[in-house]
Amino acid sequence: MEITLRQVQDFFQVLTNGVAAGAVYALVAVSFILVYKAVGIVNFAAGEIVAVGGYVGVVLANILGLPLLVALPVCIVLMSFFGYGFQFVVYRPLKGKSFLIIAISTLATGIILANGIQLIFGPEPRRLEPLLANPTVDIKGVFISVPNLIIIFISVLTLIGIKLLFSKTRLGFQMMSTAQDPEMARLLGVNTDKMVSFTFMLSFAIAGLVGFLVAPVLYLVPTMGLGIALKGFAAAIIGGFGEVNGAIVGGLSIGILEILFARYLSSSFQSLLIFLVVLGFLYFRPEGIFNREIGQKV
Amino acid sequence: MSKSASASVSSHKETLQQYQHGKLLGVKSSHLKTFRYVSYLLFLGLILILPSLVNGLQLRLATLASIWFVATMGLQVLMGQAGLVSIGQAAFVGVGAYTAAILATKHGFSFLLTIPIAGLSGVILAIIVGFPTLKLRGHYLAIASIGVGQIILVLMVNWRAVTNGMDGITSITRPVESNTTYFYICVAIGLFIAAALYSLRKTPVGLAFTALRTDETAAGAMGISVAWHYLIAFMISGFCAGVAGGLFAYNEGFISPYGFDLGQSIVLLTMIIIGGLRHISGALVGAILLVFLPPNLEFLGSSYMVIYGVAVLLVILFAPDGAAGAILKLRDKFLRKISGTSREGVTQ
Numbered sequence: 001m002e003i004t005l006r007q008v009q010d011f012f013q014v015l016t017n018g019v020a021a022g023a024v025y026a027l028v029a030v031s032f033i034l035v036y037k038a039v040g041i042v043n044f045a046a047g048e049i050v051a052v053g054g055y056v057g058v059v060l061a062n063i064l065g066l067p068l069l070v071a072l073p074v075c076i077v078l079m080s081f082f083g084y085g086f087q088f089v090v091y092r093p094l095k096g097k098s099f100l101i102i103a104i105s106t107l108a109t110g111i112i113l114a115n116g117i118q119l120i121f122g123p124e125p126r127r128l129e130p131l132l133a134n135p136t137v138d139i140k141g142v143f144i145s146v147p148n149l150i151i152i153f154i155s156v157l158t159l160i161g162i163k164l165l166f167s168k169t170r171l172g173f174q175m176m177s178t179a180q181d182p183e184m185a186r187l188l189g190v191n192t193d194k195m196v197s198f199t200f201m202l203s204f205a206i207a208g209l210v211g212f213l214v215a216p217v218l219y220l221v222p223t224m225g226l227g228i229a230l231k232g233f234a235a236a237i238i239g240g241f242g243e244v245n246g247a248i249v250g251g252l253s254i255g256i257l258e259i260l261f262a263r264y265l266s267s268s269f270q271s272l273l274i275f276l277v278v279l280g281f282l283y284f285r286p287e288g289i290f291n292r293e294i295g296q297k298v
Numbered sequence: 299m300s301k302s303a304s305a306s307v308s309s310h311k312e313t314l315q316q317y318q319h320g321k322l323l324g325v326k327s328s329h330l331k332t333f334r335y336v337s338y339l340l341f342l343g344l345i346l347i348l349p350s351l352v353n354g355l356q357l358r359l360a361t362l363a364s365i366w367f368v369a370t371m372g373l374q375v376l377m378g379q380a381g382l383v384s385i386g387q388a389a390f391v392g393v394g395a396y397t398a399a400i401l402a403t404k405h406g407f408s409f410l411l412t413i414p415i416a417g418l419s420g421v422i423l424a425i426i427v428g429f430p431t432l433k434l435r436g437h438y439l440a441i442a443s444i445g446v447g448q449i450i451l452v453l454m455v456n457w458r459a460v461t462n463g464m465d466g467i468t469s470i471t472r473p474v475e476s477n478t479t480y481f482y483i484c485v486a487i488g489l490f491i492a493a494a495l496y497s498l499r500k501t502p503v504g505l506a507f508t509a510l511r512t513d514e515t516a517a518g519a520m521g522i523s524v525a526w527h528y529l530i531a532f533m534i535s536g537f538c539a540g541v542a543g544g545l546f547a548y549n550e551g552f553i554s555p556y557g558f559d560l561g562q563s564i565v566l567l568t569m570i571i572i573g574g575l576r577h578i579s580g581a582l583v584g585a586i587l588l589v590f591l592p593p594n595l596e597f598l599g600s601s602y603m604v605i606y607g608v609a610v611l612l613v614i615l616f617a618p619d620g621a622a623g624a625i626l627k628l629r630d631k632f633l634r635k636i637s638g639t640s641r642e643g644v645t646q
Binding site: 099103105109111114115226230233268271283286 | 377448
């Protein structure tokens, strides 16, 4: 079989789309892993929070008419306030409660958010204008969509920022020590309550960013959270649940794998593939791709 | 199981018996017994005369409530007794429904065979999903259950050779003509499973569920096999869902992927939370509430689920025993009044 230039170009085009999708999944995974590491809560509303981010963007840019470059930072700040408030509903009042009660509370919050959005905005899809006007760039015959390039660019910046925060700054060290051993951190003078608040704010800011970034590509619908959250969870599981590096690798692999599968094999069984991969990981390598020990806090 | 562990289990059993005999509630056990028998008889009487009291639509809804009662009981065992979370119960119902429908329409199996096989299909799915995830921490099952819900949905829609895609499977004929008889069949199966699950609570398996829910680490240290008992709970939950699916397929006469999605899983979850996680009767109360309530929520359009979310959040935060818990509290208050006792006086 001969491979034509067109096919190669097509492959790279598909691949960039996969990397963009993967970057989004990685960010989603990182956003809820931060909360999971800090307070041990799996946030089942993670996807709906991304949706809220997108709709906040719609309100700012489409309804209030702010320019996109202003709307984006405003959206992120608003979402971090939302994260600050969120912890007073499903974290602080639930301290010490069982996993079941906490899981159901976050799930219920997700249902309220998704249906609340539908109540306010209706079920029809909304979209944001892309940040740059021209829709594609042409690199040696490979047409790459600009919104996807922006997604990749901003995601890489964000992930580097998160890495730097946790490896270089005092704030990052304090957040990490709070996540690892809150008692000890408190004894050493870290304001752990404040650090938990910061973690929620950072997590929601990332989710808001994701919502804003995908809005020009995916269209926003009230029920979009589920699909995004599932891919985020899958990325986290592949990455060993709780590892930022693992989540990035997991997210990218899922994004690339699903888009190649959809392009070359079958688009209707695309989501099946991801879950089979995840089930495979749970069977054979539950500690994730980097083989990290998973222990259990007593 | 070690000697001390079994001693601890038997002492737990005594506590449970005392509780059931009313001692911990501060009511006389004879009063409680009489109350139980009277309420059981009243309930059975109500079931018997219900079809002659209500119109056709209401009878259909009552049949549906008894079917969801079966599915929700499974969630009660899984969530209320073992303390696990599953957000994919509708997928198990769907597998049961498709199994029953395919066996009945394509292979001519009779109702008496298809219903148990439908239950079995739920058990098999539970093993496939539970085996890898239940060795891990609780949130893995919750996440995997959402994923399985999506897998099953994709298969229902796209595996056309077996499921007939979005067109679904039609002309599933009920074993009995009359709506009334089918209602009685569904209720009888529901009550039979409820009785089985009631007696399970007093067996070592049922007690192990409680131990695991209360403190997984301590239960494991006592010699209870954690993963195995979680798997049993998940299999029971899958069985109930499968049977409910089979009954649902016959009841509707037509099934399609619509109705076994995440939304339906959340409806079932809402049933058990609002009905009351801690009580098997919570499944009944929840199923009745959520089958008869939605027609009254139509003013909210397609967003009526927002009410479910708010209700679930409020119940789980402020009244985790749900509606059944509230009813039982009223019962105890009433019995204490007629016994002339106080709760404190008897427990001391």
